[in-house]
Amino acid sequence: MGDGPKSNRLREALARIDAANADDPNTIVARGEVRPKELAHAEMVTEWVRRLVPDPGEALLLAARAHHLRRWTSPRSSYPEGRAGYLKWRRDLHRQHADDVGRILEGCGYSGAEIARVQDLVQKKGLGKVDDPEVQALEDALCLVFIETQFREISERLEEQYGDEEKMVDVVRKTLAKMSDQAKGLALEIDLDPRDQAIVARALEGEAR
Numbered sequence: 001m002g003d004g005p006k007s008n009r010l011r012e013a014l015a016r017i018d019a020a021n022a023d024d025p026n027t028i029v030a031r032g033e034v035r036p037k038e039l040a041h042a043e044m045v046t047e048w049v050r051r052l053v054p055d056p057g058e059a060l061l062l063a064a065r066a067h068h069l070r071r072w073t074s075p076r077s078s079y080p081e082g083r084a085g086y087l088k089w090r091r092d093l094h095r096q097h098a099d100d101v102g103r104i105l106e107g108c109g110y111s112g113a114e115i116a117r118v119q120d121l122v123q124k125k126g127l128g129k130v131d132d133p134e135v136q137a138l139e140d141a142l143c144l145v146f147i148e149t150q151f152r153e154i155s156e157r158l159e160e161q162y163g164d165e166e167k168m169v170d171v172v173r174k175t176l177a178k179m180s181d182q183a184k185g186l187a188l189e190i191d192l193d194p195r196d197q198a199i200v201a202r203a204l205e206g207e208a209r
Contacts, residue, residue: 010058013108017042017065017101024072028149038068041145048141052182053133059114060134063121064141066101094123128178140183143175147200148190155196165199172203 024036030044046064049056056064074096079089098119105115120126120135127135158167176184187200 009108009110010061013062013105013110014065016104016108017062017069020070020100020104021068023070026072030149038071041068041149042066044145044148045138045141048144048186049137051186052137052140052180056137057134059117059121060137062101062105062118063134063138066097066104066118067122067138067142069097069100069122071097097122136180140179140186143179144183144186144190146175147172147187147192151192151196155199168199169203172200176203 018039021039021042022036024038026037027034028037028040029035030040033040042065045067046061049060049064053060071093074089074093076086076089079085079092101122102115102119105118110118121138124135124139126132127139154171155165155168158171159165161167176187179187184204188197188204190200192200
């Protein structure tokens with residue numbers, strides 16, 4: 001980033017988003033450090049976006065940082081169980097994240113069109129339906145963070161529930177199906193336990209058939 005008005009505006013917006021996410025009462029161990037969950041996730045998604053896109057635009061960087069803005073304020077448990085309840089929760093969350101980042105960006109001097117673009121990215125509008133490299137890059141980054149931060153926990157839970165690792169292979173295969181070839185290659189570079197790396201490799205192998 002340069003030192004002009006636009007770069008100053010971006011820095012301010014990112015700082016405000018980070019401050020909002022720093023209030024997360026939930027924590028995770030991210031790369032050896034205990035951090036507020038959504039703050040850590042947002043920073044990691046931003047890092048993956050920068051690896052995926054050599055020169056990411058402002059809208060993509062803002063969406064990467066705000067994709068789960070204050071997510072903990074709308075827990076899954078506040079919605080009915082089952083798929084219908086889950087889908088409504090997801091839809092409402094996307095709208096909430098878009099509204100929250102919109103207010104931050106408006107306060108930083110972004111135009112209506114600029115805000116709308118960030119909101120569309122946060123909601124992943126058009127994913128899988130239109131050729132939008134920025135939406136795909138954000139989805140790729142989210143999937144990579146999932147593999148990096150939640151793989152072991154979910155793998156252990158599924159193995160305990162189903163008795164083998166086949167269910168986790170299926171979960172990873174479905175995740176990989178949403179990712180670009182570039183992101184799939186990066187998934188193999190993540191520092192995972194050898195057993196987890198083998199599951200990713202098996203899922204990739206199965207997808208290629």
